[in-house]
Amino acid sequence: MPSSAFETAILTTALYGVMLIVINMFSVVSQWVFIDSLRIRLNEVANQVAYEIAGIYSMCLQSKGELAFFKPIEIPVSISEQGYAIELKKIGEVWHVVVYMETNRAINASSPIWEDPGVAVHVGPRASDGDLFTIIRNHGSYTVYYVKEDGALHSGVGKPVVWARKQRYGDQVEIRVGLGWLGG
Amino acid sequence: MHVTLDNAFAFSILILILITIMGYIIPSAYVSFTTIKEHQLEEIAQSIMDKILLSPGVPENWGDIHTVQSEEYLKAFGLQKANGSLYELDVDKILRVASVNTTTTVTLPSTVRISPDTIARLLGLSNEYGFSIRITPALNVSFEVLAMHCIKQTGHDCVYSVPSRIRITVKTPEGRPAIGANVTGLYILTTLEDNPGNPHDPNDAVANFTFFFVKDVTDWKGEAELEFGNPLEGVKNENRALRRTCTSMVVYVDYYGIRAVNSHIFKDYSDFEDFLNSTIIDNYLVLEFDDAPGIPNGARKLKHSGVYEPEVGLANPPYYIYLSGLEDITEAPPGLGESGWIINRGNFRIRVYSLSNIVDDDVVLIMLPVSVPTSGGGRRWILVNFFREPSNVICQKGTASGNIKTSVLKRMVRVGSFHYIVEVRVWRWGER
Secondary structure, three states: OHHHHHHHHHHHHHHHHHHHHHHHHHHHHHHHHHHHHHHHHHHHHHHHHHHHHHHHHHHHHHOOOOEEEEEEOOOOOOEOOEOEEEEEEEEOOEEEEEEEEOOOOOOEEEEEEEEOOOOOEEEOOOHHHOOEEEEEEOOEEEEEEEOOOOOOEEOOOOOEEEEEEEEEEOOEEEEEEEEEEEOO | OHHHHHHHHHHHHHHHHHHHHHHHHHHHHHHHHHHHHHHHHHHHHHHHHHHHHHOOOEOOOOOOOOOOOOHHHOOEOOOEOOOOOOOEEOHHHHHHHOOOOOOOOOOOOOOOOOOHHHHHHHOOOOOOEEEEEEEEEOOEEEEEEEEEEEEEEEOOEEEEEEEEEEEEEEEOOOOOEOOOOEEEEEEEEEEEEEOOOOOOOOOOEEEEEEEEEEEEEOOOOOEEEEEOHHHHHHHHHOOOOEEEEEEEEEEEEEEOOEEEEEEEEOHHHOOOOEEEEEEEEOOEEEEEHHHOOOOOOOOEEOOOOOOOOOEEEEEEOOOEEEEEEEEEOOOOOOOOOOOOOEEOOOOOOEEEEEEOOOOOOOOOEEEEEEEEEOOOOOEEEEEEEEEOOOOOEEEEEOOOOOOOOEEEEEEEEEEOOEEEEEEEEEEEOOOO
C-alpha cells in the first residue's frame, strides 16, 4: 500500500516534531524554574545584606561620638556554581541592594534599604575617603576596603562586610554605610 | 492502519508526559519557592522593624510640629526618641503616625499627620509591600465597676453616686493572668459645680478635678479590687454644689519590671450629656469638627462668666494629676474669628489650643469639660478626652485581606516610663 508508507513517513515525522517540541518545552520550562530559583536565592542574599545594612546603621545611630566599624556578612560563595555581584544602587529615590548573576545581569533581585534622605545618612564612601579605612583594636587592626560608587562586591571575595562610619564634618554629623571586604 | 494506531499511542504517551511535567513538577517546584519567599518576608519585616524602632528619623525630633510642620519635610522615618535609649520611642511621633481612629486614639488632622504612604516611601517599600504598625500597652488591663458610692445626698435620696469599688484585671499579651502584679489605681473625679461668683445661673459652672490613688496586688486570676469608699466619703462630707460628675481611672501596673498604663472613662456612670474624644500633639490640644458626629457645631463655651479661666486636667500616673490653662491659638482672620475662649466650628474645621503648662512625657489622659448651648436656652455639658497614651495606635498601608501571607514581628518598647508592644506586620502585594 503506497499510501501506508507515505502515512508512516508523515506520522513519524510529526511524532519526532512533537517530541522535539516537548523536549524544547521541557528545556524552556526547566530554564524558567532554574532562573526563578536563582532569583529567589539572589533575593535571599539581597534581603540579608539590606537587613545587615539597616542593622549596622541603627547601631551606628546609637553611638554618641565618631565611630567606624564593620560586620562580616555570611553570603554564599556562588549560587548554582556561578558567581554573582552585589551593588548598592539608587533606583528612583530609593536605595536598593541589587544582586545579579555575573554571567547574566538580567537575572537579578533587589531589596529596598530606604529612600535617600539627602542628609545625615549616605550610602557608599566619600570621594575623598580613598580605598580603605583601618580600625585599630587592642587585639589587632582590621583593614576594610570600600566598594566604591558604581562598584560591586563580587561573591568570590574572601571576607565580605558591611561597614558604617559616623563622622563629623564641621557642624554636620554624617553617617555612611556601604559594602566592602576585609583585607589581610 | 496499525501505523496510525502506533503513532496515536506514541502521541498519547508524549501528551501524558507533558501533562505530568506541567501538572506536577512545576507546581511542586513553585510551592517550595513560595515557602522560601514567605521566609524572606521575615527578613524584610525585621529590617523594617529595626529601622522603625532603632532610628529617630531625619530630622531627629520630627515629632515636634515646629520642626516638621508637615510630612513633606520628613526626610527619613523612625520612631525612636531623639537622644533616647534603645527601644525608647517618642510619644509625639507615635501620635503623628496614627492613621486609624480607634476607641481611644483619634488621628491628628491630615495637615500634621504623617501618612502611611509617606512612611512606606521613606522606608523604600514603594508599592511592592504593605505594612501595619500597631502599638498597644504591654499588659492588657480591663475595668469593672463592682459598687457605687453616694457623694451627694438630699434627705434619704442619693442625688449623685459614683463608682467606688473597681475590679482591675491584668493579663499578659498572651492572655494569661498577670499574677502578683502591683496595681496602682489613680481615681479622677471630674465635677461641675456651681460657680461661687454666680451660683444661681444654671448655665454657669466651674470644673473641679479631685483625685486619689489606691494600691493592690493581683491574685491568681490576675485581678485586684480597688476600694475608693473612704476618700469618696471625704468628698461627700465637703457637701459640694454638684451639677455633673464623671469618674475616670488611670491604672498603672508593675509586673516584674514591665510597667504598663491604661485609662478608662466610666461613661455609663456619668452625668455628662456627651463625650468627645480628641487628640493632642506636643502641648497643643486639637479638635477637628468633622470627627465629632452627633455633636452640634455650635459654640462650646469654656469661659462662662469671666470669673475663672478654663482649665484642663492632665493625668500623670501613677499618683497625681495637674492642671493647666489653655489658650486658643487658631489663626482667625480679623472679623471672622470667635472669642478665644469658645470652641466653635464657625469658619474653621480645626481648633487648636495651647496648654500653658508643659505636658510631661508620662501624661496619658487629658480631660476638658465644656458646654454647648441648647436651642431651649440651656446647656449640655460635654467632657472632651484626649487619650495621649498609645493604648491602641494603628498605622497601616492597605489591608492584608484574604489568604495573603504576612510576616508579623513583635517587640517590647518604652514610651516615657511605660512599656508597650509594637507589632509590625508586612506583606507583599499580589502574593498568595
